[in-house]
Amino acid sequence: MLVFAHRGASADAPENTLLAVKAALTQGCDGIEIDVHQHGDKLVVIHDHWLHRTTNGTGQLKDHSFEALQQLNAGSDERIPTLWQVMECIAGRCLLNIEIKGVSDVQLVLDNIEKAIHELNFTLDHFIVSSFDHHLLRSIKAHNPDLKIGALTASKPIEYAAFAQALNAYSVNADVSFVDEAFVLDAKQRGLKFFVYTVDQPADLATLASWQVDGVFSNGPGKAKAFLAK
Numbered sequence: 001m002l003v004f005a006h007r008g009a010s011a012d013a014p015e016n017t018l019l020a021v022k023a024a025l026t027q028g029c030d031g032i033e034i035d036v037h038q039h040g041d042k043l044v045v046i047h048d049h050w051l052h053r054t055t056n057g058t059g060q061l062k063d064h065s066f067e068a069l070q071q072l073n074a075g076s077d078e079r080i081p082t083l084w085q086v087m088e089c090i091a092g093r094c095l096l097n098i099e100i101k102g103v104s105d106v107q108l109v110l111d112n113i114e115k116a117i118h119e120l121n122f123t124l125d126h127f128i129v130s131s132f133d134h135h136l137l138r139s140i141k142a143h144n145p146d147l148k149i150g151a152l153t154a155s156k157p158i159e160y161a162a163f164a165q166a167l168n169a170y171s172v173n174a175d176v177s178f179v180d181e182a183f184v185l186d187a188k189q190r191g192l193k194f195f196v197y198t199v200d201q202p203a204d205l206a207t208l209a210s211w212q213v214d215g216v217f218s219n220g221p222g223k224a225k226a227f228l229a230k
Contacts, residue, residue, distance in 0.1 A: 001205075001208065001209050001213060001214065001215060001216060001228060002030040002031060002095070002195075002214060002215035002216070003029055003030050003031075003215070003216055003218055003221045003224045003225050003228070004029065004030065004031040004032060004033045004095070004097055004195070004215060004216065004217045004218070004221070005020070005021075005023075005024030005027070005029040005031070005032045005033065005217075005218065005219075005221040006033050006197060006198050006217040006218055006219050006221075007020060007033060007034060007035065007047060007219075008020025008021045008023060008024045008032060008034065009021075009023035009024040009026075009027055009029070009219070009220065009221055009222070010219045011200070011219040011220040011223075012027075012220065013075075013076065013078075014054070014074055014075025014076050014078050015047065015054060015075075016034055016035055016045045016046055016047055016054070016074070016080075016081070017045075017074050017075060017076070017078035017079075017080075017081060018078060018079075018081050018085060018086065018089050019076055019078050021034075021081075021086055021089050021090065022089060024094075024221055025089075025090070025093055025094065026222075027220075027221050027222030027225065028221070028222065028225055029094055029221035029222075029225070030094060030095060030215070031094050031095030031096065031097055031128075031215070032086075032090060032094060032095070032096055032097070033097040033099060033130075033197075033217050034083075034086055034096070034097070034098060034099065035047040035099045035101050036083055036098055036099065036100050036101060036103060036109070037049060037061055037101050037102040037103065038102055038103045038104055038105060038108060039061055039062070039066055039069065040066060041108065042066050042082060043082060043083040043084075043103070043108055043109065043112060044061070044066075044069065044080050044081070044082055044083070045080065045081045045082065045083055045085075045086055046061070046074070046080050047101070049061050049062070049101070049102050051064075051072065054074055054075065055072040055073060055074045055075075055080065056072055056073045057069070057072040061102070083098070083109075083112050084112055084115075084116075087112065087116045087120055087122070088120060090120075090122075091120045091121050091122075092120060092121030092122040092123070092126060093121075094126075095126055095127075095128065096122075096126055096127055096128070097127075097128045097129075097130055097150065097217075098113075098127065098128070098129050098130070099129075099130045099131060099152070100129060100130070100131045100133070100136055100140075101131075103136065106136060106139050106140050106143060107143065109129060109140070110140070110143055110144055110147070113127055113129075113147070124146060124147065125148075127147060127148065128148045128149070128150045128170060128171065129147060129148070129149050129150070130149065130150030130151070130152050130171075130173050131149075131150075131151075131152055132152045132153070132154065134151060134163065134167060137149045137151060137167055137169065138167060141167065141168055145168075148170035148171070149167065149168075149169045149170055149171075150169060150170060150171040150172075150173045150195065151163060151164035151167050151169040151171070151172055151173065152173045152174075153172065153173070153174050153175070154174075154175050155178070156174070156178045156179075156180075156183055160182070160183050160186035160187065161183070161186050161187035161190050161192055161194075162190070164187065164190070164192055165190040165191075165192065169192060170192070170193055171192055171193035171194065171195050171214070171215075172187045172192055172193070172194050172195070173195045173196075173197060173217075174194070174195070174196055174197070175196075175197060176196050176197065176198065176199050176204055176208075176216075179194075179196050179208070179213075181211045184211045184212070184213055185211075188212075193214040193215070194213050194214050194215075195213070195214060195215040195216065195217065196208055196213055196215075196216050196217070197216070197217035198217055198218065198219060199216040199217065199218050199224065200218055200219050200220055200223075200224070202227050205224060205227055205228060206227075209228060
């Protein structure tokens, strides 16, 4: 079972910062998950479109210039990184799950991925682009059919993983609070991978492993890897 560092190793460093990404790599994660918002022609790595939870800023991302955003403290004197800075930091050493949040121009994401493949030791297989916005995922797939997409859900649909199959997704990414074995089996029968977020408790890891879940997103990837290795 793969272990993705959720927003980097966010139990040990401020989420979605380069410090959290470096900690995740040190902990031997299989992949790193980050959140991306578009700001003009830039892609910034932050979970919320409001600034107050994760930085010393106030208001929304759109209320500030890119230069002003770069001056904010995202915790431990870290800055809000760009997607490219995260890619430079990882440089093909593990998988990268890019969750697109406030993005209107999917070509920006695709351009960053293409550039990283050419310049940073990544291959296309290193990338998964996920979102709760399935319209964006459909657009991503239309632009690049070979790119893996992860269909995020915060619910358990009546038809289980049919929504992800319809998108030609690589994976279903679902909340640990409602995942059951039937949902996992349905996805696998449709040829989909099944990933679960956010998984930090050993009992949850054990249950998901017994259901042959393909991967989890964990705030403490090192601890999750150590538990699964027992």
